[in-house]
Amino acid sequence: MNFFDELVIPPSHNHVMLLKYMLTISLLLFIPYISMMLGATFISTHFSKKGKSEGNNLFHRFAKDIVEKLTITKSAELALGTIPALSTFFAYAQLLYTAKTISVGMLALAVVLFIVSFVFIYKYRNTFRLEGIMKAFKSISSPDALKTETDDVKEIKEFEEKNVAVNSTSGTVGKWLLLAASYIFAGTMALASSPDKWDTTGNVLQIIFSWQTLFSFMALISLAGIITGAAIMFYFFSWNGGVKHMDDEYAALVKSVAGKIALASGIMFPLMLMISYAYLPQVSQSPTVFYYMVVVLIVSLILGNFIYSMFKNSDAGSATVVFVLVFVLVTFNIIKDQLAFGNAIQQNTTEITKIAEEHEKEIKGKTMEGSGIDAQAIFNQKCSACHKFDQKLVGPPYNETVPKYNGDVQKLADFIFNPQKIDPAFPPMPNQGLKKKEANAMAKWLIDKVGKK
Numbered sequence: 001m002n003f004f005d006e007l008v009i010p011p012s013h014n015h016v017m018l019l020k021y022m023l024t025i026s027l028l029l030f031i032p033y034i035s036m037m038l039g040a041t042f043i044s045t046h047f048s049k050k051g052k053s054e055g056n057n058l059f060h061r062f063a064k065d066i067v068e069k070l071t072i073t074k075s076a077e078l079a080l081g082t083i084p085a086l087s088t089f090f091a092y093a094q095l096l097y098t099a100k101t102i103s104v105g106m107l108a109l110a111v112v113l114f115i116v117s118f119v120f121i122y123k124y125r126n127t128f129r130l131e132g133i134m135k136a137f138k139s140i141s142s143p144d145a146l147k148t149e150t151d152d153v154k155e156i157k158e159f160e161e162k163n164v165a166v167n168s169t170s171g172t173v174g175k176w177l178l179l180a181a182s183y184i185f186a187g188t189m190a191l192a193s194s195p196d197k198w199d200t201t202g203n204v205l206q207i208i209f210s211w212q213t214l215f216s217f218m219a220l221i222s223l224a225g226i227i228t229g230a231a232i233m234f235y236f237f238s239w240n241g242g243v244k245h246m247d248d249e250y251a252a253l254v255k256s257v258a259g260k261i262a263l264a265s266g267i268m269f270p271l272m273l274m275i276s277y278a279y280l281p282q283v284s285q286s287p288t289v290f291y292y293m294v295v296v297l298i299v300s301l302i303l304g305n306f307i308y309s310m311f312k313n314s315d316a317g318s319a320t321v322v323f324v325l326v327f328v329l330v331t332f333n334i335i336k337d338q339l340a341f342g343n344a345i346q347q348n349t350t351e352i353t354k355i356a357e358e359h360e361k362e363i364k365g366k367t368m369e370g371s372g373i374d375a376q377a378i379f380n381q382k383c384s385a386c387h388k389f390d391q392k393l394v395g396p397p398y399n400e401t402v403p404k405y406n407g408d409v410q411k412l413a414d415f416i417f418n419p420q421k422i423d424p425a426f427p428p429m430p431n432q433g434l435k436k437k438e439a440n441a442m443a444k445w446l447i448d449k450v451g452k453k
C-alpha cells in the first residue's frame with residue numbers, strides 16, 4: 001500500500017468527517033446506479049438474444065426499452081457512475097491511510113472495471129439507437145430502392161450486420177465486466193469493515209473465494225433486483241406517463257418480468273442482510289449499527305408487501321410509493337454500512353488524525369506558530385547572527401543547548417525574554433528585547449525543531 005500512502009496526505013479530524021459524508025453521498029448515487037445498470041443489462045441482453053432466436057419482436061422491444069429507460073446518457077453516466085466511483089475510491093484511500101489492508105488497491109481495480117464496463121454498456125445502448133435510425137430510414141425510403149443490389153444498399157446491409165454483432169458482444173462483455181466489478185466491489189467493502197481480516201487477506205483470490213464476499217455480493221445483487229424491478233415499474237408505467245404505445249401483451253410481459261425479479265430479490269435481501277451482518281466482526285458492531293439494520297429489515301418487509309400486492313393485483317398505481325421506499329431502504333442500508341465501516345476504522349482514524357496533526361504542526365512550525373507570530377522570521381532577524389542549530393557562532397548551537405530544557409517551553413521562554421549568564425565559555429547573551437509572547441513562540445519553535453532531530 002506504500003504507493004497509495006505516498007499519493008494521499010493524511011486527513012485531519014474535520015477532514016475525516018467530511019470524507020465520511022462524501023463517501024455516503026457518493027455511494028447513494030453509485031449503488032442505485034450500478035444496480036439499475038446490472039439489472040438492465042442482464043435483462044436486456046437476455047431478451048435481446050431470446051428475441052433474435054425466437055424472432056419475437058416483443059422481446060426485442062423489451063430489450064431496447066429497458067436499456068433506454070434504465071441506463072442513461074453519457075453525461076449522466078459521468079455524474080452517477082464514474083465520478084461517484086472515483087470519489088468513493090478517493091475517500092477510502094484517505095480513510096484507510098495507515099491501514100494495512102489491500103482494500104484500497106482492490107477498490108482501484110473494481111473502479112477501473114466499472115468504468116470499462118460502462119463504456120461497453122454505453123456502446124450496447126447505442127446499437128439500439130442506430131437500429132432505430134436504420135428502421136426509420138427504411139420506412140421513408142422506397143422498398144424497391146432497397147431491393148436492388150447497389151453499392152449503397154450493400155453498405156447499409158453491412159452496417160446493419162455489424163451493428164447486430166456489436167450489440168451482442170458489447171452487451172455480453174459489458175454485463176460480465178460489470179458483474180465482476182460489483183463482486184470485487186462488494187468484497188472490498190466487506191473487507192474494509194473487517195479489520196480482523198486485514199492481516200490475513202493478502203491477495204485478490206482471497207477476496208474472491210470468501211464466504212463474506214459471496215454474501216455481501218448476494219446482498220448487493222438482491223438489492224439490485226429490488227431496485228431494478230421497482231425502476232421498471234416506475235419508468236414504464238408511472239414516470240412521465242410511462243412508455244408510449246404499450247399494448248396489453250407487452251405490458252403483461254413487462255409486469256411479469258419486473259414482478260418476478262422484485263419478488264425473488266425482495267425475499268432474498270432480508271436474508272442476505274442478516275447473514276452479512278453476522279459476518280461483521282465485534283469491533284464493527286455497535287448498537288447504532290444494529291438499530292439501523294433493524295430499520296432496514298422493517299423497511300424491506302414493508303416494501304416486500306407493497307411489491308407483492310402491486311404484482312398480485314397487476315396494479316402499477318403504487319409504483320411511485322415502491323420507488324420511494326426503495327430509496328429509503330438504500331439510504332438506510334448505506335448509512336448502516338458506513339457506520340460499521342466507521343467503527344472498523346476507528347483506531348485507524350485516531351492514528352491518521354494524529355499523523356495529520358503532526359504534519360500540520362510541522363508545516364506551521366516552519367512559518368507561523370498558533371499565536372500568529374512568525375518564529376522563523378524572528379530567528380532570521382534577531383538570532384541568526386549569533387546562532388545556528390548545528391554550529392557554534394557567537395552563541396552556542398541550539399542543538400546543544402535547547403535539549404537541556406527537556407521540552408519546558410516556559411523555562412526556555414524565560415531565558416529568551418531575559419537572558420542570564422550561563423556558560424563561562426561564552427560571553428553573556430544580550431537581551432533581544434522580545435515581547436513575552438514572542439519569546440514564548442520562539443521557545444516553542446526551538447523545542448519543536450530541535451526535538452525532531
Ligand code: HEC
Nearest residue numbers: 382383386394395396401421422423426427428429432442
Ligand atoms: C549578539 C549575539 C546573540 C544574539 C543576537 C542572540 N544570542 Fe542567544 N546566545 C548568545 C550567547 C553568547 C549565548 C551564551 C550565553 C551563556 O551561555 O551565558 C546565547 C545562548 C542562547 C541560548 C542557550 C541558553 C542556555 O540555556 O544555554 C539560547 C536558547 C539562545 N541563546 C536563544 C537565542 C534566541 C532565540 C535569539 C534571538 C531572539 C538569540 N539567542 C539571539 C548570543 C546571542
